[in-house]
Amino acid sequence: MTDPQYPGPPPPLPSPPVSPSYPGFGAPPPPSYLAQPPYVAQPSDGSSSWPAPPQPKKKRRTGLIITMTVVTLAAIAGVIGFIMWQSAAEATYEAAVAQLEQTQDDVVAANTVGTATLADAEVRQLAADTIAQTATAGLFDPALAQSFTDSVTALDDALAGAPDALSAPRSPGEMPALPWEREAEAAAISARADAANDDIVAFDQGIAAVATATTTVDSAATDFFGSATEYSESLLAENIAAKNETKLSFERASSVLTQLTQLDGSSATAVSTYVDAATVLVASQQAELDxxxxxxxxxxxxxxxxxxxxxxxxxxxxxxxxxxxxxxxGLSVGGTTHWWMDPGYATITLSDSVAELWGSRYDSMVRALVAHEIGHALTIRCGDMYDWSTQESIEQWATAWAIARGYTGEGNGVSVYGEPPQSMVEAAQSCS
Known part of the structure; x- marks a missing residue:
């Protein structure tokens, strides 16, 4: 049987001719290329039993190269995979850092809002304490005063439960070198950011409660302050005999107070000013009566x-x-009037005889005198209806006003200043 790679033994070599140059020595030695196998003489029986030739060296080099190539490719693939993992881990780490930095900014923003909200609430709390120490009974609507007090209590409770300032999560250090370390650190960073975000949510809820209570206090305070209008008018009517200066001060204090729309230091001062002005008003009334x-x-x-x-x-x-x-x-009566265009009030001085003759048979004279003095006082309102640059014109106007109102008694001024012009009487009819 023959190997397909070797179709058979080579043909027998021709016998060398006997050379006369080698007598007695027989045939010359075979050539060197025939001295050693690879070829062995074929058996004489004609059978084919050639030994299998060795594997060609070329085939072993190809297998080695293939193996080396596979290993090389695997190594390259491993390096590429590692690089990709490294890059992905870096991106994950940077995303976690960006999340943390945003959370740190959110903490700062939340603290800023919280600080301002708490400061505003504390201003209102302090103002409310000041008002609570002021005797406001009788100067405001009782129901609105109670509503205001309740809103302040709610604000106190909200402030008592207000959260402390947030602490920002710590910043990361240097990015680790290895991908698995980066991923682990990124997870830790994200966890810190998530925990801080949860704290922000809880913090915002507590601050929102304070802000709501503050808004409620402002609304209740506005209603409370506004009720001073009705009560100030009643107090003025009850203390009509008080001096004008005290009335004006009280009216100004009431006007300032009723225009306020929030509770703060200035509104607490306005309440105190209003209450003090009311106290002075009542005291002035009593002094006048005394x-x-x-x-x-x-x-x-x-x-x-x-x-x-x-x-x-x-x-x-x-x-x-x-x-x-x-x-x-005796039976004489006297009066004078001084008026001030700004702020717009007058002081009338009357002789005691006016009171003594009041309601007597001389009552018409007394009333006519009083009407004459009111005519003077009305210059505050009607000064543009006549020329009040001379004393004569001033007295004519007062007399004309008394006549225009039907007071023709002796005290109206005619007996002293004469009859006023009819044109002035007609003008005085539209002054009130």
């Missing part, structure tokens, strides 16, 4: 009310003296 006390008190108060009814809303003060403008003894 000054006018005596047998003529009732008549004096009736005369003053009559004068006010002649010019509703006009701010008037009344002083009394035994003699005024040289009159007051």
């Amino acid at each position: 000054e006018k006390a005596g047998p003529l008190l009732t008549a004096r108060l009736e005369v003053e009310q009559f004068a006010r009814d002649l010019a509703p809303g006009l701010m008037l003060d009344f002083d009394w003296a035994p003699i005024v403008a040289g009159a007051g003894g």
